[in-house]
Amino acid sequence: MANFSTGDRKRKPKGDRRSTEISLVIRQTMEACILTHLMPRSQIDIYVQVLQADGGTRSACINAATLALADAGIPMRDLVTSCSSGYLNSTPLLDLNYLEDSAGGPDVTVGFLPKLDRVTLLQMDAKLPVDIVENVMQLAIEGCKAIATYIREVLLENTKQLEYRRGL
């Protein structure tokens, strides 16, 4: 995470606890969906640079990693998308920003495989009544599906550009 990415300037851009935890989360999510058996004796390094952190940072990192892997042509089971949601003023909210996140309500991050319809990452902090958990998680999953559609469109557009440039 860059020095200037958060509201208060961070002193250490690398190796701090939050960066390490987010790196671990991304790694575990990606390991689950990359077809590593197709690339034996190889190492895939994914480097993520956060320029601005305004809530939903780890979701943005996971979505960006998915796009980059697809751009690199690395075989994956499915596109992993991620979205966060919360619950403030008795309303489930999708994609909290920093202000809403610091308001004291829960913050649920979901990583989702849209085609396989499977949740790969689920994190929540703060308290949430048990009957509301389902709703909030479902909202985040809807967000993930919408992101997946958008990612697919972007990748298709990119491929069309490449085809055009290659003269196909």
Add this chain to the structure above:
Amino acid sequence: MRLQNYGFRNFVGCGFGILLPMSGPVCLLHCRKMVGLSLGEKHFIKGGIDQNIRSDGRKRDYYRPIFVETGVIPQANGSARVRMGATEVIASVKAELGKPSALHPDKGKVVIFVDCSAVAEPTFEGRGGEELSAELSVALERCLLGGTSGAGAGIDLTSLIVAEGKICWDLYIDSLVISSDGNLLDALGASIKAALANTAIPKVNISAAASADEQPEVDISDEEFLQFDTSAVPVIITLTQVGRHYIVDATSEEESHMSSAVSISVNRKGHVCGLTKRGGEGLDPSVVSDMISVAQHLSELLMSRLDSEISAAEAEIGDDEES
């Protein structure tokens, strides 16, 4: 829904490392990227420079296309992103209230910090880029901030004082190297200049009638801002010596063959504000004087180009805000 896609590097490599032999004197700084060039390619690059045609068609004293974008980090007081060819850096300026040092009670403080992102080079991961970051930070401070006494600073530190001896602005200039293809120092210097041009420092109202040892109450205005004055901020020109000639704005390929490099910061008046020589080869003093005059001449062109790019970028922000 808008997605932020931060530039990525994917690196698929094998488990064992490959060491490439390097020929010629190369300073440690540039060994960070093992550019695997064959002998033929090396001769091609050197020969091209001798004949004043580099591999991308430029002459020895041409810069690559420069793109400047300001206001890229909304949370900072000022920010800019500069692209020189494939080298891309982002600089941000954050201002916080602090106490001036006892030695200079009438001056604010500026700290410059450079971070080399792993996205630029896989070797920058973790602590790999620390040495380079430290070298670049110190070189930038030398070029822009003047001596330890504060004399000859490109940035006017007295403009950062709020209450003499008690409260001053601390400027934290943070730069991030996103993509590295040579000539990092020039790009960083340009990005800092653009970020400072974009910087707006809030006005501070001090409550009067505070005794000499009390901290006065401050009221930081949310509405009124002062644009930072960047007319005295210098630009940095790096001249890289390859063979018998020196080139400006070297790519990382060309830098891997350099014998030495001199980075000179020159301000609008044509005065030299700082000088750094890197590289193992010794330079004849007459060569250094020649390099300085070349840098002074080139600085006028670079300065005017940067000024026009910065004002174009600022004007774009003004248009966006109005529309």
